Amino acid sequence: MVEAEMTKLQTIGRSYTWSNNHTYSKIDRAIVNSNWITTMPLLSVQVMDPIFSYHSPLYIKLGRPKNRCRKAFRFMNCIAEHLNFTKVVENSWRQTNNAHYMKDIWEKLKHVKNAIKELNVKEFNGVTKRIKDIRDKLKNVQEDKFRVQWLKLGDSNSAYFFASMKNRRSQNHIKALVSTEDRILQTEKGIDEEILKFYKQQQALIRPFDKEEVYKTLQGIDEAKAPGIDGFNSCFFKKSLDNSWRGGDQYSAEVL
8 A cells, every 4th residue: 555655544433344243344444545635625434334235335524624723832842952941931930920729820831831932933943944954965865775665755755745644634633423322423512522521420530649649650751742732741841840840839739
């Protein structure tokens, strides 16, 4: 499939596409080429119930257009290596707010977020072009060395490379959920309500914990993990708020 520049689409619904009521297997797939993925909107394949065959019909549905919104903030780990990172975070964190408890923490994180954005624009603006120039130099140095096919496709900016990236983004997007009543939910409202219902059921699992347990857990989180809803990942808290967790200051006190 890689050599033919083909890829399979994500499926929703049944986890198998063939069954004789004794054996269950996923042998049917929807396969498209790079031109299809780059031209068409987000796609999903629904595995439908079989009627007169052992095979389940596959229904290709075009994804609904996403509402345009402002790009969310995401903390980049490279910023934590900047010489002024700690100073920027400390200065922003010390700003006073007319708020209390977690609202104060939320306001402080907003100040930190704005300061990091300014640092990013000032120090990392145009980094894409710099990376491209460095990659071009690296390509010239390594032009006689063997490269795997994926790297070749990536360096040449081929349609297959971008199609694969688009398909990966499509797989990371929640297009449908199967509810606890085995209903397929495809509307944004239905998906939101089902997710909220799930997490409400998890409240029974909450138990008291102390700051040392939180600190130990934080150290065990990979810094490359996806950030939280506020855009900050574990790397940010490890690099900037280490003393807060260990010393039991405002942040750890409010969180706990």
